Amino acid sequence: MCQVPFHARLFGPWLAAAAVLVLGQDAADKAKFGDPINVLGSMERTDQDFQDGLALDLFSPKNRTLVVQQNLTPLPGNFVTGTTGGPFMALQNYSYVISLNESANDLIAKIEIPYDPTALAAIGIQESNTYVGTLAGDKRSWIVNDATRNVHREENNTRIIKMTSLQGEYILLGRKTVDTANEFVQYGQGxxxxxxxxxxxxxxxxxxxxxxxxxxxxxxxxxxxxxxxxxxxxxxxxxxxxxxxxxxxxxxxxxxxxxxxxxxxxxxxxxxxxxxxxxxxxxxxxxxxxxxxxxxxxxxxxxxxxxxxxxxxxxxxxxxxxxxxxxxxxxxx
Known part of the structure; x- marks a missing residue:
């Protein structure tokens, strides 16, 4: 996937002083939310960028159709499972809801969401403390899987890799801690x-x-x-x-x-x-x-x-x- 220049985009007032999702300058040439995306079959590569910088990269054995919608009222970003430590926060004021025309668990896929390093620094979050969360089945938390998480600092994006399905809801998260791996709690008081x-x-x-x-x-x-x-x-x-x-x-x-x-x-x-x-x-x-x-x-x-x-x-x-x-x-x- 080619790298494109980005500029910062502001989101809701609750997001400290800056937003960290970024927008490509050539957005007019990219997919819009709600557009049907044709997914190639025969394990041909489908590499689709969206106007806000979201990117999907997948291989499918069958031709399919994919749609990405925005959820403007997502679950707050402080509810996180699968990894430990915190506090977590959402780094965008909407999430992505991805649906396909049929159930698909046979993909080779990744999802990546870009961030702005300058905006991250302004709210005290390291690039290595960014995550893509997947909404849990009970809709009570964002799941973070460290085994499939990848931060690609050269292109300023955070990914979920090793995916076999894209169906679901996703959001960019950040964690305000000095440590960048799983955090464990000590026994005792204080x-x-x-x-x-x-x-x-x-x-x-x-x-x-x-x-x-x-x-x-x-x-x-x-x-x-x-x-x-x-x-x-x-x-x-x-x-x-x-x-x-x-x-x-x-x-x-x-x-x-x-x-x-x-x-x-x-x-x-x-x-x-x-x-x-x-x-x-x-x-x-x-x-x-x-x-x-x-x-x-x-x-x-x-x-x-x-x-x-x-x-x-x-x-x-x-x-x-x-x-x-x-x-x-x-x-x-």
Whole structure:
């Protein structure tokens, strides 16, 4: 794809002082939103630029028709899943909705959205902290996949690569942090160890051992997690033993507020083998008890958990409505 000169374009007043999407000077020769785009078949290349700088590059085994529309009221950019760290923000005041005339999961494709480095610098965002988000199926977050993300600084654009389908909604995002990779939260208290989430839609955070929260809160809140060593034998249900010697203690600034959360707890496979004395471990269970209870108060097994060993050595509890509490991992003795 040839490189073209760009100039900055302003968007909504909420976007700090500048916008970061850019507009090609030869826009009259490029596709408009709503135009039907003919997609070549037989794995011939279709390389289509749009007037605001959006570019689609794809190979399709069949002839198809593609349309890109603008959504002028997209989901706010601070709701991001798939990667960790923040705060995120939208770098444009509209998103792209791409549709094809038929379902297509057999493409080789990429989408790229340009940015203006000067405008990025004006709002304190590094080029390496730009992302293309894909609207999640539940429409509650923008998904960022670091494995398919590519920032092409020579051409000032950010891409999703390795795509097999283009159907969906996309937006340019930025993150105001010094670090440019996944960010992980330390255990403990204090501002730098607090996960701050915003009411309304889904956000994620991951701690240094891999414990991951995916939260839809009803109110803005902060969440902290501590590690507390020592599990009383009286607190363990009969027939079970702790996998670890510690409990995770979760507390939030709004413990009574409704929420919906998925909690993913990591475990060390070698610890399972040590407990059972052989290589093939039993399913791991998660148990919980309230904050402020004495050490001897029993933990209760949580219902609805995804029991077993996942490929990433974790166990997930979906649809948790209250995260405050003490958590341990247990297995059959």
């Amino acid at each position: 501002a730098t160890r607090t996960v701050n989430v915003t009411a309304g839609n889904r956000q994620e955070a991951e701690f240094i051992d891999g414990l991951r929260l995916s939260v839809v809160p009803s109110t803005d809140m902060g969440i902290n997690i501590d590690i507390v060593n020592g599990i009383s034998p009286q607190a363990v249900p009969p027939g079970l033993v702790p996998v670890n010697s510690f409990a995770w203690v979760v507390n939030s600034s709004s413990p009574g507020a409704p929420m919906l959360a998925d909690m993913k707890f990591p475990f060390n496979p070698s610890m399972l083998s040590a407990v059972r004395g052989f290589v093939q471990p039993a399913p791991v269970r998660v148990a919980k008890k309230a904050l402020g209870t004495t050490a001897e108060v029993p933990f209760q097994l949580m219902a609805g958990e995804i029991i077993g060993i996942l490929p990433d050595n974790s166990v997930t509890i979906p649809n948790v409505t209250q995260v405050d509490g003490q958590y341990v991992l247990l297995m059959v003795s």
